[in-house]
Each structure stands twice: as structure tokens, then as C-alpha cells.
Amino acid sequence: MSSDGLLQEPVLILNVTFEPMHVCSTKRALALVLSGKAEIVINGRGTIRSAASVFEIPSVIKLSYMVRRPRPRIALSKREILRRDDYTCQYCGRKMRTLTLDHVVPRRQGGSHTWENLVAACSPCNRRKGGKLAAEADMILQRPPFEPSPSAAYRFGTHLEQRQEWAEFIEGW
Structure with missing residues (x-):
């Protein structure tokens, strides 16, 4: 080197x-x-x-x-959300590198952009859920979102x- x-x-x-x-x-x-x-x-x-x-x-x-x-606190970012969720879709459980972020409670329904409301989701699951709550889309979260310990x-x-x-x-x- x-x-x-x-x-x-x-x-x-x-x-x-x-x-x-x-x-x-x-x-x-x-x-x-x-x-x-x-x-x-x-x-x-x-x-x-x-x-x-x-x-x-x-x-x-x-x-x-x-x-x-x-x-210290962990900065809220897409990279850190994906890392917290171990690059796994929180709805179907598929592990992949190309994931999107999903608001558990959609922004248009008053959901916030916080650790407790953001999860990693694959594109098909994110599209299927759309602007609905998970229960309305007949989907279940693998685990509740949380702020990781620093x-x-x-x-x-x-x-x-x-x-x-x-x-x-x-x-x-």
C-alpha cells in the first residue's frame, strides 16, 4: 500500500x-x-x-x-434505517441491498419522519402498502421500529x- x-x-x-x-x-x-x-x-x-x-x-x-x-445519537438517515433493519424488508422479510423507506403511519395521515415511524421495505411491499396503514393493506410488520442505541x-x-x-x-x- x-x-x-x-x-x-x-x-x-x-x-x-x-x-x-x-x-x-x-x-x-x-x-x-x-x-x-x-x-x-x-x-x-x-x-x-x-x-x-x-x-x-x-x-x-x-x-x-x-x-x-x-x-451521541445516531443520525436519522436512509443508510442508518437500512442498517438498523439489517437490509431486510420489514413486511415480507426479504433481505436485499435495494430497499426503500416506508412510513408506518403515512405522512398524509399525520405520520412523522422519525425512527419510530420509518422502516426498510422492498419496492413491491412499499407499493402494495401505498398510503395506507399496514393493517389496512393486510400487512404485518416483522418488528416495531425503534431508535438504535448509540x-x-x-x-x-x-x-x-x-x-x-x-x-x-x-x-x-
């Missing part, structure tokens, strides 16, 4: 308490380490050389100071397949 590609690889940032906070690029992580704002917890990728120095390439860094912030496993779990060394920090939160 070229050094440019290596500098774009993801790095897990931990708070002083070892709480997973964010994922940044290797370049940003190195800048935080070199400025004294963070320290390397796991060097998972070896070293990178400049003309005058050799630097460890971090996989996980820990900030040197406490960052207080409100509890746990570290949910927020950063997609990285675990490539970054096994992150597991001990993510799964505890």
Missing part, C-alpha cells in the same frame, strides 16, 4: 477513560500524537519513514485530556472485520 493510502487508513480515537469516541485518518492521528494531544495505544501497522524520522503508525490512540460531550458496537462495529485489535475497546462500551 502506498504511503498516501496508508495515511487514509482508519484509526480509533479513545477518550482518557478509554471510551471510543471517533474514527479518524492515520494522518490526523499522527498529527495528534506528534502535537502531544494523544498517545499511541496500539501500533497495528508498523512504521512510516520521513527523511529524518521514523514514526509508528497507530491503529488506536488515546487522547491526553478528557473530552466532555453529550451522549453504543460503541453499533457506531464502530462496521470496522471490526478489518480491525480486530479494536474489539477490546469497542465491545466493553
Whole structure:
């Protein structure tokens, strides 16, 4: 891998308490380490050389100071609705990548654009339901919609397949 590609690889940032906070690029992580704002917890990728120095390439860094912030929330988006519903139609149960969003209570009947009113639906089911309630269309939801918990496993779990060394920090939160 070229050094440019290596500098774009993801790095897990931990708070002083070892709480997973964010994922940044290797370049940003190195800048935080070199400025004294963070320290390397796991060097998972070896070293990178400049003309005058050799630097460890971090996989996980820990900030040197406490960052207080409100509890994160998962942003409401189509991608997150599909992820929450495991890319499965909530009416017929078919698993696929090309799904639409359906309002359980249609907007024209006063339904809101919220976590609790949006589900993943395949096109045929979405057309069949149309602007009706599921019961009116003789359809049943597989499970009620909900706002996902902003746990570290949910927020950063997609990285675990490539970054096994992150597991001990993510799964505890």
C-alpha cells in the first residue's frame, strides 16, 4: 500500500477513560500524537519513514485530556434505517441491498419522519402498502421500529472485520 493510502487508513480515537469516541485518518492521528494531544495505544501497522524520522503508525490512540460531550445519537438517515433493519424488508422479510423507506403511519395521515415511524421495505411491499396503514393493506410488520442505541458496537462495529485489535475497546462500551 502506498504511503498516501496508508495515511487514509482508519484509526480509533479513545477518550482518557478509554471510551471510543471517533474514527479518524492515520494522518490526523499522527498529527495528534506528534502535537502531544494523544498517545499511541496500539501500533497495528508498523512504521512510516520521513527523511529524518521514523514514526509508528497507530491503529488506536488515546487522547491526553478528557473530552466532555453529550451522549451521541445516531443520525436519522436512509443508510442508518437500512442498517438498523439489517437490509431486510420489514413486511415480507426479504433481505436485499435495494430497499426503500416506508412510513408506518403515512405522512398524509399525520405520520412523522422519525425512527419510530420509518422502516426498510422492498419496492413491491412499499407499493402494495401505498398510503395506507399496514393493517389496512393486510400487512404485518416483522418488528416495531425503534431508535438504535448509540453504543460503541453499533457506531464502530462496521470496522471490526478489518480491525480486530479494536474489539477490546469497542465491545466493553
